[in-house]
Amino acid sequence: MSETTVLPMARALNAGLRQALIDDPKVLLMGEDIGPLGGVFRVTEGLQAEFGDLRVRDTPLAESGIVGTAIGMAMRGYRPVIEIQFDGFIFPAFDQITTQLAKMRNRHEGQMTMPIVIRVPYGGHIGAIEHHQESPEAYFAHTPGLRLVSPSTPNDAYWMIQEAIRSNDPVLFFEPKSRYWPKGEVNFESSAAGLHQARVVQTGDDVTVVGHGAMVSVLLQAAKVAATEGTSIEVIDLRSLSPIDYGPILASVQKTGRLVVAQEAPGSVSIGSEIAATVAERAFYALQAPVLRVSGFDVPFPPAKLETLYLPDADRILEAVDRSLAY
Amino acid sequence: MPSSAPEAPPEEQMVQLLTAEGTFQPSASAEAYLPYVEKLADEDHQRFYRDMVVVRRFDSEAANLQRNGQLALWPPSSGQEAAQVGSGHAAKPQDHIFPSYREHAVAMIRGVDLLRLIEMMRGNSHGGWNPSEHGNFHLYSVVIGTQTLHATGYAMAMQLDGATNTANPDTDEAVLVYFGDGASSQGDVSEALVFAASYQSPQVFFLQNNHWAISVPVTRQSRTPLYRRADGFGMPGVRVDGNDVLASYAVTAKLLDDARAGQGPALVEALTYRVGAHTTSDDPSKYRTASELESWIARDPIARMRTWLEGRGASAAFFAGVEDEAADFAADIRRRTVALGPPPTAKMFDHVYAEPHPMMAEQSAWLSAYEASFVSGE
Structure with a gap:
């Protein structure tokens, strides 16, 4: 791959997820319709075909179940990356995220890590129906134990998703869905900034x-x-x-x-x-x-x-x- | 059977080995589980009895400590010893246990120092033990039903690791997850049953139906006997006499073995009774009758096991020895509880994040300086 490529954010995320799956066998993807369909935004397109249906897993349609079972998998050393289909659909998982995921390490006094990434396509500008255009980040920013990031460019998306997956803390990864398709330059050689840098x-x-x-x-x-x-x-x-x-x-x-x-x-x-x-x-x-x-x-x-x-x-x-x- | 428990049809009689009177008289439904109980030796029976007596004494000591102002709260397990001791012993060392918050007997069986439970209820910790160093016994879970999903994810990870279903029952792993009749109404429990059935994860859902969710009877939770819900999720469901330690053991052991052998999850409903309060903060006389309580005390799990052991020749010295051991256990807990100091301040900040975090560094430094300002400025 050449040093820089022009890609839309959705494809940059796909490349970042693919790289994470290659780099660490403990990384796995879970979510609704992320398998053969590749997610409703096609961010996971082709990944199940490449990595199999155990590492790229279509789950039952239950957000709390997805997050709760990911917590159990993380307890055993896995690094689940969850796709919540739309911003407004994160709330059925609100309890597992805020009372369980966010507090699990603290409850164990540091003897348990929760390296889980929750990807959340969020925000408006796409002309969609109710619950599909929201920006719920403040609910989670208010919760100690979570980290929240949001890329604005394809380059940041490519690097930040990999950095979020490498973090030993739970990271909510807010993807601005109106920016999925505009293209931008992605530098595959080096990241521009750290995960938590403005x-x-x-x-x-x-x-x-x-x-x-x-x-x-x-x-x-x-x-x-x-x-x-x-x-x-x-x-x-x-x-x-x-x-x-x-x-x-x-x-x-x-x-x-x-x-x-x-x-x-x-x-x-x-x-x-x-x-x-x-x-x-x-x-x-x-x-x-x-x-x-x-x-x-x-x-x-x-x-x-x-x-x-x-x-x-x-x-x-x-x-x-x-x-x-x-x- | 009290009127508050939904009735099972006659052909689905609950599995029972020991009657309330202490007679070994297996129900027709118990046949599949008999090989498990036949493998038990006298010392196993005596261990079951000992554990039930010790944990009941511990439990009453803990409730007293709360009355003395030593604990913020205590959730008593009295009456549920057989369900817990039987199922707890059914798990193998390699298995993982996900408790709710009343499984004191199981914690003891898996090697957790019960002072850790006291610390939680005193306000010194939120748990704080490492399950892998404590018999794979995971932390208590206070938000009702949440642990059933963690258990299911853990069992799914066992499958990914190839740690189960290798035809070696001595190493193949499974998960045992506890919850109650109140939790059966939670969405998380339904989702856990859906995920477990969908992925055929190796686990047993152990539902202790103690008939009361604080003040609300099980009839408010379910119009159908709870074990029959398993059918709707696509897994076996078994109702067992949860006041019969032998039946609780045998049913759980078999279903765990089935799960570790690749036959998928199962649901056990153990019929038992919360003889004490939900926690020390409630008053059961406000919502249930004395006659109901008495009917369950007549089915006491410890009394019937004692009768049976006596009939098999257990000596008076054995029973006296267990009483002494229980008294010593409780005295040791009391001694160590009153000696507990406050937790270190660092406990507040040090474990929120695994990676460095600017707010933790800043706020813990601020608190240290603030506290120090009182000492130096007196």
Whole structure:
């Protein structure tokens, strides 16, 4: 394989999962329709044919059962990688994730590891029906014992899925499903950053904007428009939602004095709220304006014909940037 | 049979070897299990009796410790000794046991220092033992029914490892998972039965029907005898007299052997009774009748085993020795319980994550500095 290849994220994830299955015989995939079908998003396409139906396992249709049995397999040394079919379908497994998976190592006082990855296609922009477009990451970021990451590019997806699988902690791997098919360059030789590092995607001087997953491309779009109006925006891709890598965020705020945090999820008690609180605690004197959140509204994800009104777009980012600059 | 237990049809009579009066009189349904009980020697019978007596004494000591303010809570196992001791001895050393939170006898049989259970109920730990160093006895599980899925995943991993179904019953592994009549209503238990049947994982689901989920009778959980649910999931279901230690042993041993030989999972419903409270925080007199309780005390598992052993010539010295051993066991638990100090602060932070985590480092350092500020600033 050449050093870099242009791939969509779904294919990059497929390549990353394939590499993980090759590297470690203890890695196995579990989920609904991930076998012959290759998953509803085709992320696992071809993997069952290559690695067999014991390592790439179609399960009964029961999310709690998938996570609960994966916990049992991890207890015996396996490294299960679970696919939850859609964001809104993770809730039947909520108890096994939060009361069991997250606490299992602590309950054993360190004498048990839970190297489980739960892949969650999440977010809107795909025009789907109810329960298929949600951003439930804050529920899990609130739970000690879990790690949460979300790639925004095919390159990050390829590397981060492998790093998540190598982690000895449970990792919720949020895949921005609206970014599954746009292509990007994947460097198969080396990773750009560690699993839990935020990354400055574009440097700027006037306002810092932070987001994750599909929001990063919206932030870049907003930055491009702002530049034509003479505003220089620094864009940071969180990559890791738990823990959050505050170093690059605080460094950026020291420079710009202004921060806008954007997310598809409802804003109340969200990842963005946490960042706003922490930046206020740690960089109060650097701030020239309050930290502003741009979020989905605090309503259930609306019927898809209304989703463009619900989801923050570049204009809503720019509106917040303008408010920040007006302080 | 009390009115609260759904009745089985006559042809599916529960498996019983020892009657409530202590007579060895196998039910017609017991035939397939007789070879297992025939292999037991006198010392096995005496071990079963000893374990039941010791764990009952331990259990009452623990309840007293809670009354003395030494424990936050205690879930008594009194009345369920035969179901637990019989099934616990049926498991082989290579088997893995996934308990609920009342399987004190099984913990003892598998070599767990019962002070570990006391530490949990005192507020010193959430468990904290390594199952692989403690008889493959996994941690207690407090969220009802969750452990049935972990057990099933573990059994599926045995299959992946080729650790089962190799025609060697001395090394082939299986899983024994405990839950109760209340848990039978949980979705996780249904999902575990579905996964186990689907993958034919080597395991026995051991349902202790003790007739009460705190204050709610089993009739609220099920209109059908619980063992018959197995049929719907596609596995054998057997109802056993859970107050008969020999029957509980034989049925579990056979079904575990069947599972390790590749015949897939099975469900056992052990009919027993929670003679004590759900936990020390409840009052059974508010929800059940004295006559029901008395009817079950008349079926006591220890009394009937004693009668049977006496009939087989066990000496008065044997029974006295067991009583002494039980008293010593309880006294040792009491002595060590009151000597327990608080757990180390580090227990809060050190085991949340396997890999370094900035919030753990930051918050544990902050707490240390905060605590130190009181010492130095007095």
